[in-house]
Amino acid sequence: MMHDHDENALSPELFAPADSIQAxxxxxxxxxxxxxxxxxxxxxxxxxxxxxMASVVILVAGSIIxxxxxxxxxxxxxxxxxxxxxFSEGHLFGTDEIGRDMFTRVWYGTGISLTIAFSAVLIDLxxxxxxxxxxxYTGGRVDEMMMRIVDIIIGIPQLxxxxxxxxxxxxxxxxxxxxxxxxxxxxxARLVRGQVLKLRGSEYVLASRLLGASPARIIAxxxxxxxxxxxxxxxxxxxxxxxxxxxxxxxxxxxxxIPLASLGTLASDGASGFLLHPHLLMVxxxxxxxxxxxxxxxxxxxxxxxxxxxxx
Amino acid sequence: xxxxxxxxxxxxxxxxxxxxxVTVTFFLMHILPGDPFLGEKKVPDEIRQALYVKYGLDKxxxxxxxxxxxxxxxxxxxxSIVYVGQPVTRIIAETFPYSFDLGLRxxxxxxxxxxxxxxxxxxxxxxxxxxxxxxxxxxxISVPSFILGSLLQYYLxxxxxGWTNGVxxxxxxxxxxxxxxxxxxIPPFVLGFGQLALxxxxxxxxxxxxxxxxxxxxxxxxxxxERTVIMRHTxxxxxxxxxxxxGPLSAAILTGxxxxxxIFNIPGMGQYxxxxxxxxxxxxxxxxxxxxxxxxxxxxxxxxxxxxxxxPTINIAGRQTD
Numbered sequence: 001m002m003h004d005h006d007e008n009a010l011s012p013e014l015f016a017p018a019d020s021i022q023a024x025x026x027x028x029x030x031x032x033x034x035x036x037x038x039x040x041x042x043x044x045x046x047x048x049x050x051x052x053m054a055s056v057v058i059l060v061a062g063s064i065i066x067x068x069x070x071x072x073x074x075x076x077x078x079x080x081x082x083x084x085x086x087f088s089e090g091h092l093f094g095t096d097e098i099g100r101d102m103f104t105r106v107w108y109g110t111g112i113s114l115t116i117a118f119s120a121v122l123i124d125l126x127x128x129x130x131x132x133x134x135x136x137y138t139g140g141r142v143d144e145m146m147m148r149i150v151d152i153i154i155g156i157p158q159l160x161x162x163x164x165x166x167x168x169x170x171x172x173x174x175x176x177x178x179x180x181x182x183x184x185x186x187x188x189a190r191l192v193r194g195q196v197l198k199l200r201g202s203e204y205v206l207a208s209r210l211l212g213a214s215p216a217r218i219i220a221x222x223x224x225x226x227x228x229x230x231x232x233x234x235x236x237x238x239x240x241x242x243x244x245x246x247x248x249x250x251x252x253x254x255x256x257x258i259p260l261a262s263l264g265t266l267a268s269d270g271a272s273g274f275l276l277h278p279h280l281l282m283v284x285x286x287x288x289x290x291x292x293x294x295x296x297x298x299x300x301x302x303x304x305x306x307x308x309x310x311x312x
Numbered sequence: 313x314x315x316x317x318x319x320x321x322x323x324x325x326x327x328x329x330x331x332x333x334v335t336v337t338f339f340l341m342h343i344l345p346g347d348p349f350l351g352e353k354k355v356p357d358e359i360r361q362a363l364y365v366k367y368g369l370d371k372x373x374x375x376x377x378x379x380x381x382x383x384x385x386x387x388x389x390x391x392s393i394v395y396v397g398q399p400v401t402r403i404i405a406e407t408f409p410y411s412f413d414l415g416l417r418x419x420x421x422x423x424x425x426x427x428x429x430x431x432x433x434x435x436x437x438x439x440x441x442x443x444x445x446x447x448x449x450x451x452x453i454s455v456p457s458f459i460l461g462s463l464l465q466y467y468l469x470x471x472x473x474g475w476t477n478g479v480x481x482x483x484x485x486x487x488x489x490x491x492x493x494x495x496x497x498i499p500p501f502v503l504g505f506g507q508l509a510l511x512x513x514x515x516x517x518x519x520x521x522x523x524x525x526x527x528x529x530x531x532x533x534x535x536x537x538e539r540t541v542i543m544r545h546t547x548x549x550x551x552x553x554x555x556x557x558x559g560p561l562s563a564a565i566l567t568g569x570x571x572x573x574x575i576f577n578i579p580g581m582g583q584y585x586x587x588x589x590x591x592x593x594x595x596x597x598x599x600x601x602x603x604x605x606x607x608x609x610x611x612x613x614x615x616x617x618x619x620x621x622x623x624p625t626i627n628i629a630g631r632q633t634d
């Protein structure tokens with residue numbers, strides 16, 4: 001941080017021998033804003049980021065709370081009240097062709113879609129960050145080998161392998177998550193590896209190493225925090241892609257199976273009867289698009305906030 | 313010479329990738345529970361044994377794998393179960409041209425409009441034009457194609473074309489099919505829309521980055537016209553990141569065609585693939601999967617090679633400089 005220089009005037013005690021690495025780090029942090037304080041400040045002043053985070057909270061909270069308090073269950077049928085439109089009595093979003101409450105179903109579906117997306121992305125992160133971290137930090141032949149493996153896996157079209165796995169395994173939430181992350185982690189691995197490789201050669205890592213910090217400590221204290229920004233952006237942008245994959249699988253009949261419902265299954269069910277009952281497509285579409293839009297815009301905003309090149 | 317070595321290396325990787333895909337497919341199909349001859353009807357053990365021998369299933373796994381590889385190399389992908397007696401290769405040969413036609417149109421549409429919209433948005437940064445394009449792009453990456461397809465089919469093919477039919481006596485956009493030009497407008501649009509959005513976002517970002525570079529300043533201060541600065545210096549550099557994603561993009565378009573062909577009833581390969589997945593028609597699934605895989609790996613390879621010719625600064629040895 002170049003601009004900290006004039007704020008921290010040199011004083012004799014800065015040149016006293018350090019007792020421990022901790023003391024050094026405390027001194028080095030100085031009075032300037034820490035990375036996270038700075039990020040939090042930028043986040044608050046970014047309107048898009050605020051709105052998107054609010055809608056993430058609404059989507060997550062709503063998908064947990066509304067199916068509980070709506071008074072209906074996801075698969076509860078009411079054959080006397082089928083295909084009701086918007087704002088029908090007792091059914092805010094109407095009912096579907098066998099009288100299930102759309103309000104409950106769409107919030108429940110949002111929950112399932114988010115669960116799938118979050119889990120897939122977390123597995124991607126876990127495998128990808130560890131793999132990429134080891135590869136980038138070790139370097140040399142190991143790195144070469146590990147990256148060649150990634151090159152090969154990344155060459156396999158993701159959707160093709162996902163479909164293949166879905167055919168072989170029993171359809172369900174876990175299957176979608178596993179199928180998605182089988183290939184999905186490679187992107188994260190490449191990203192983390194590139195970052196680690198870049199940071200590994202930087203002066204402050206060299207300084208840490210000279211001070212005798214262990215590799216584990218360097219990874220945890222120096223490399224990870226500085227890679228985190230880019231990882232978070234990548235995670236945010238992977239969520240819509242996972243939701244999209246789930247919706248796609250649902251459309252070709254490999255999605256979650258009844259009695260479960262996701263935004264993808266709801267939308268593809270709605271699309272088939274769309275001419276007669278447009279609301280059955282409209283409701284899940286709005287939720288699906290709003291969810292994807294939210295995460296896409298949030299990812300963009302976070303990139304602006306966290307990208308070091310964007311800092312003034 | 314270095315370039316040649318690089319291309320050879322990429323080619324080798326592509327081959328390994330295809331081999332991995334082929335092998336994974338084989339073993340996935342073998343861990344499947346069940347047995348092709350365990351149907352509803354009880355088959356006597358002797359007959360089942362005879363069937364095993366006929367189809368080579370009595371041999372050790374490794375021999376079966378060898379036969380499987382050999383058959384693929386010979387271009388024999390077996391017969392479809394659902395379309396009885398039809399070799400998978402023949403179904404692919406008959407249906408793929410439609411998918412290819414659709415995909416190519418979608419790709420061209422996404423590339424041309426995506427690149428132009430990205431440039432316009434970047435040059436008008438912060439102004440209403442930029443905002444409108446970016447909202448359009450955000451919608452593009454947020455609406456799945458089966459939803460967009462259903463909506464456009466309803467509003468353009470049914471409502472609007474119904475109206476033109478009533479007033480002018482012709483249908484503007486037919487509901488489905490793939491023969492006349494008017495049928496070939498909406499499906500490529502639906503298929504390419506998401507990729508158009510991605511390309512325009514990417515193009516906007518890279519144009520903005522290039523515009524800030526020193527060589528653009530130099531070009532301006534040399535007194536070059538704005539037109540030359542944009543056409544010769546900005547776009548040529550800014551388009552490189554877009555070229556690198558063309559491989560994955562064509563993959564997305566090809567797989568996206570499964571859905572679009574289904575909606576608009578285009579007799580392409582995607583429709584067959586989806587129906588074979590739903591019917592668990594294994595020879596079809598394996599055959600089409602391999603075909604798609606090989607096709608996409610080849611497309612990626614092509615993009616890689618193309619890139620070495622477009623970008624003179626690329627680090628050909630494959631080492632990352634950053």
